[in-house]
Amino acid sequence: MIRFGLRLALANGREALLRFVVIAVAVALGTGLLLATTAGVRALDAQVGRGAWLRGQQAPGGPAADPVVWAGREDFFGGKSIWRIDVGLKGANPPAVPGIPRLPAPGQYYVSPALHDLIATHPADQLAARFPGHEAGIIDENALESPDSLVAVIGRTPGEVGGIPRAHEVTAVSTSPQKIPTAAMDLVLSVVAGGLLFPLLVFVGTATRLSATRREQRFAAMRLIGATPRQVTQLAAVESGAAAVAGTIAGFALFPALRAAMAAVPLTTERFFPADLSPGLPIAVLVALGVPLGAIAAAALAMRRVRISPLGVARQVTPKPPRAWRLIPVVAGLVELAYFVGRKPETSSGQTAAFLPGFLITMVGLVIAGPWITMVGARLMARHARRLPTLVAARRLADNPQAAFRAISGVMLALFVVSVATGVITTMHFERGVRYGDLAAVTLEQHLGPEGTLPDDVSDRLRHVQGVTFALVLHDNPDDGPASPSSIVACADLARIPQYGTCAPGAEYAQIWSNLVGFDRTRTGTGTATVWPTAPVTAAQVTALPLDSVVVGLDGSAAAHERARTAMGLAYPDYEVPALTDLERGSNSRTQMALFQRLADVIMLFSLPIAGCSLAVSVAAGIADRKRPFSLLRLTGVPLRALRRVVALESAVPLLAVAVLAAVTGFAAAQLFLRAQMGYTLAAPDWSYYALAGLGLAVSLAIIAATLPLLSRITGPETARNE
Amino acid sequence: MSAVIEARDIELSFGETAALRGATFDAGPGEIVAVMGPSGSGKTTLLHCLAGILVPSAGEVRFDGQRIDGLNEHQRSTLRRERFGFVFQFGQLVPELTVEENVALPLLLGGSRRGEALREARRWLDRLGLAGMEGRRSGELSGGQAQRVALARGMINRPRVLFADEPTGSLDSLTGEQVMDLMVAAAREHGTTVVLVTHEPRVAVYADREVIVRDGRVHALAAS
Numbered sequence: 025m026i027r028f029g030l031r032l033a034l035a036n037g038r039e040a041l042l043r044f045v046v047i048a049v050a051v052a053l054g055t056g057l058l059l060a061t062t063a064g065v066r067a068l069d070a071q072v073g074r075g076a077w078l079r080g081q082q083a084p085g086g087p088a089a090d091p092v093v094w095a096g097r098e099d100f101f102g103g104k105s106i107w108r109i110d111v112g113l114k115g116a117n118p119p120a121v122p123g124i125p126r127l128p129a130p131g132q133y134y135v136s137p138a139l140h141d142l143i144a145t146h147p148a149d150q151l152a153a154r155f156p157g158h159e160a161g162i163i164d165e166n167a168l169e170s171p172d173s174l175v176a177v178i179g180r181t182p183g184e185v186g187g188i189p190r191a192h193e194v195t196a197v198s199t200s201p202q203k204i205p206t207a208a209m210d211l212v213l214s215v216v217a218g219g220l221l222f223p224l225l226v227f228v229g230t231a232t233r234l235s236a237t238r239r240e241q242r243f244a245a246m247r248l249i250g251a252t253p254r255q256v257t258q259l260a261a262v263e264s265g266a267a268a269v270a271g272t273i274a275g276f277a278l279f280p281a282l283r284a285a286m287a288a289v290p291l292t293t294e295r296f297f298p299a300d301l302s303p304g305l306p307i308a309v310l311v312a313l314g315v316p317l318g319a320i321a322a323a324a325l326a327m328r329r330v331r332i333s334p335l336g337v338a339r340q341v342t343p344k345p346p347r348a349w350r351l352i353p354v355v356a357g358l359v360e361l362a363y364f365v366g367r368k369p370e371t372s373s374g375q376t377a378a379f380l381p382g383f384l385i386t387m388v389g390l391v392i393a394g395p396w397i398t399m400v401g402a403r404l405m406a407r408h409a410r411r412l413p414t415l416v417a418a419r420r421l422a423d424n425p426q427a428a429f430r431a432i433s434g435v436m437l438a439l440f441v442v443s444v445a446t447g448v449i450t451t452m453h454f455e456r457g458v459r460y461g462d463l464a465a466v467t468l469e470q471h472l473g474p475e476g477t478l479p480d481d482v483s484d485r486l487r488h489v490q491g492v493t494f495a496l497v498l499h500d501n502p503d504d505g506p507a508s509p510s511s512i513v514a515c516a517d518l519a520r521i522p523q524y525g526t527c528a529p530g531a532e533y534a535q536i537w538s539n540l541v542g543f544d545r546t547r548t549g550t551g552t553a554t555v556w557p558t559a560p561v562t563a564a565q566v567t568a569l570p571l572d573s574v575v576v577g578l579d580g581s582a583a584a585h586e587r588a589r590t591a592m593g594l595a596y597p598d599y600e601v602p603a604l605t606d607l608e609r610g611s612n613s614r615t616q617m618a619l620f621q622r623l624a625d626v627i628m629l630f631s632l633p634i635a636g637c638s639l640a641v642s643v644a645a646g647i648a649d650r651k652r653p654f655s656l657l658r659l660t661g662v663p664l665r666a667l668r669r670v671v672a673l674e675s676a677v678p679l680l681a682v683a684v685l686a687a688v689t690g691f692a693a694a695q696l697f698l699r700a701q702m703g704y705t706l707a708a709p710d711w712s713y714y715a716l717a718g719l720g721l722a723v724s725l726a727i728i729a730a731t732l733p734l735l736s737r738i739t740g741p742e743t744a745r746n747e
Numbered sequence: 748m749s750a751v752i753e754a755r756d757i758e759l760s761f762g763e764t765a766a767l768r769g770a771t772f773d774a775g776p777g778e779i780v781a782v783m784g785p786s787g788s789g790k791t792t793l794l795h796c797l798a799g800i801l802v803p804s805a806g807e808v809r810f811d812g813q814r815i816d817g818l819n820e821h822q823r824s825t826l827r828r829e830r831f832g833f834v835f836q837f838g839q840l841v842p843e844l845t846v847e848e849n850v851a852l853p854l855l856l857g858g859s860r861r862g863e864a865l866r867e868a869r870r871w872l873d874r875l876g877l878a879g880m881e882g883r884r885s886g887e888l889s890g891g892q893a894q895r896v897a898l899a900r901g902m903i904n905r906p907r908v909l910f911a912d913e914p915t916g917s918l919d920s921l922t923g924e925q926v927m928d929l930m931v932a933a934a935r936e937h938g939t940t941v942v943l944v945t946h947e948p949r950v951a952v953y954a955d956r957e958v959i960v961r962d963g964r965v966h967a968l969a970a971s
Contacts, residue, residue: 028855242841250828251856252821334800
């Protein structure tokens with residue numbers, strides 16, 4: 025029976041071969057994506073594991089060693105984050121750490137390969153000067169999260185390191201991964217995998233409908249001469265299983281290419297090591313066996329639904345008309361997002377747990393609601409139809425809205441994901457756009473700790489750094505309420521930099537934000553026009569106030585930027601957070617936003633062609649299945665253009681309807697998220713969104729149009745002849 | 748003479764429409780019985796019930812004295828494969844298979860070895876004047892050739908009963924006669940009972956006996 029099934033699957037003319045190839049290609053892509061996704065999740069775990077020691081956590085029950093004072097903190101160079109570890113050895117037998125032979129003594133440092141390259145290719149006053157002493161060696165890659173990791177382990181005296189905030193002593197460094205919240209990224213990867221796999225599943229499902237009528241006729245003929253239902257099911261399972269096996273093998277062949285692509289893209293802000301991108305043997309075996317078995321099970325299940333009797337399809341389990349309850353999940357998803365407006369969880373993991381499920385439920389809800397919306401739309405269309413093609417298309421859509429929706433559901437999901445991502449990212453750019461203006465980009469601020477001190481001549485020293493246009497030391501504002509600017513500036517100093525605003529006439533000191541610009545849309549100055557509120561303090565009082573920060577203006581060059589940061593770090597070596605511009609301060613969240621936008625684009629660019637193929641296959645299968653009634657209609661005088669209109673309406677109407685629905689729901693979800701998380705109101709997306717969405721729809725409509733010539737070809741008079 | 752295939756008072760409805768209303772029928776060993784009647788009278792439904800394709804809602808169907816209307820789907824499939832043969836008007840050949848594979852299909856489904864089944868298929872094709880057409884597909888055959896292929900397939904497992912539903916319905920009169928000659932000759936040679944559904948009197952003349960179905964009931968007509 026297996027051989028016979030293979031014979032039917034492989035040597036049955038163009039339609040069957042096309043069906044085989046389409047299923048195999050879809051399964052190959054799905055298998056490759058499954059492997060890539062699981063490899064991504066494992067690589068994420070591996071990344072966390074490799075970098076566990078960088079946090080300097082005390083290992084329970086580690087080998088006895090002399091204590092070391094450990095301080096880890098972030099630094100920046102050229103927009104990239106550097107993880108800098110200062111260590112102060114308290115004995116000759118320091119604890120061991122991965123990747124370096126021994127923790128460095130004062131005057132030595134170890135750096136990662138990527139940081140070594142940066143140091144080697146930039147002047148010392150921009151980067152190397154931040155690390156006292158000389159390079160003792162390079163950290164082994166096996167001890168780093170990524171080939172891009174910028175890490176430095178710097179030896180200093182215990183007293184120097186002890187002055188850095190969060191410095192602590194360890195006698196054994198833990199290499200066990202912390203419970204770092206990778207759940208968020210796992211969930212994002214799951215959404216991405218879902219967004220990519222769903223159109224593929226739809227594609228496979230649609231492909232199985234190719235030549236379905238002929239297949240059913242063939243099975244009926246076999247049943248007539250005595251094939252049992254079980255034999256027919258076995259044949260169908262062998263046909264699907266063969267395509268799935270071929271697809272699975274091709275998917276494994278495809279995986280190295282996907283792995284290379286994943287290793288080249290910094291999905292988590294840093295690239296993965298290619299060796300970490302492996303699904304693991306158990307998962308690989310599970311996929312290798314599970315995908316074909318799943319396909320076989322699906323084929324067997326489909327045969328249970330459509331029992332082939334000797335007289336043809338005796339009992340097609342006609343799906344019941346969709347009911348209005350199908351709207352509940354999508355509404356529930358939006359309600360879940362709305363619930364958190366004004367109730368934003370405090371922690372980032374809490375926010376992830378709050379918002380991502382809301383998006384996920386809404387997304388799944390759209391898929392569930394789609395057939396009902398298609399049916400309602402079709403009934404409305406039928407009620408108002410004035411022409412025959414519209415009526416025929418509407419009736420057919422209303423009779424089986426599930427089938428009509430299935431072919432376009434991939435397009436809908438892609439549009440939803442892109443609408444959410446675009447809505448959120450566009451709004452964040454809009455809301456934060458003012459403070460990311462030129463002024464903020466060239467204002468480098470070093471915030472000081474509560475008891476932070478600076479050398480008396482720091483302003484003079486900083487002013488002499490090449491590329492620095494001014495340097496100011498700001499004091500803490502004693503009237504530092506939630507709405508009050510954080511610092512005090514002397515009006516004489518502010519008068520030298522009028523581009524940052526002015527004092528009120530007669531004022532001696534003004535209240536100002538420590539970056540001289542502001543921190544969000546509602547608390548931001550508008551440059552020259554800003555008149556900062558007067559600070560009711562005298563010169564004597566200001567001198568007694570604690571220091572708040574040191575701020576420098578830059579000429580806009582990258583070299584000046586890093587030279588100034590290096591100089592500020594040397595002036596205030598106990599910093600917890602390095603000198604940053606506003607752009608850099610939000611760089612992590614922006615990097616993450618860019619990542620999400622990139623992932624959304626990947627979903628869109630991948631799923632649109634797949635969804636387009638589903639649509640084409642679905643339209644072609646629909647035409648092929650009805651070639652005889654269509655050809656009879658043509659013989660009775662129905663013009664070809666009327667039939668074309670029927671086919672076009674059947675596909676285009678639900679496509680456009682669900683596209684609008686997906687975009688509206690996506691923007692609604694984005695608005696709720698923005699309101700709950702940041703208090704923002706959705707900003708209109710820019711032209712690129714409309715261009716991408718319009719292009720997607722245009723391509724889909726073009727695909728529908730491309731299938732229409734098939735109608736004239738296969739509905740000729742010869743088709744109407746009896747056998 | 749005991750009947751090979753018989754129906755007693757069988758009834759079957761499709762929704763509100765009664766197709767058979769207490770139909771009774773029998774055919775003896777090697778007998779050729781023509782079932783005639785106007786369109787919609789229930790003659791094809793009677794054939795489907797006799798062949799175990801449909802199950803009557805009342806009455807009984809027996810083959811070799813054993814009731815078959817109570818058999819399950821699997822048992823009825825096996826019965827059709829091993830004891831019955833079929834020649835229908837059209838739609839019976841599997842278009843994806845070659846002519847010889849179509850003929851060998853009942854044997855292949857029954858578990859015979861491929862080589863053996865194909866050899867037997869070729870013997871039947873030779874006999875029915877189709878030598879040289881083994882590798883063709885059904886779409887490459889004329890109507891008469893397709894019916895002869897169907898006849899070869901119907902006879903390959905030497906059935907006790909051959910069910911023929913309008914076997915010449917899509918053929919011209921000359922080709923129809925050729926097909927009927929071959930069918931009757933093969934049936935006579937193997938002692939196969941033939942239930943021949945037709946509305947054409949010129950086809951019915953090949954039968955030993957004719958019955959007519961009217962309004963779901965069977966009426967004896969005449970012996971040929």
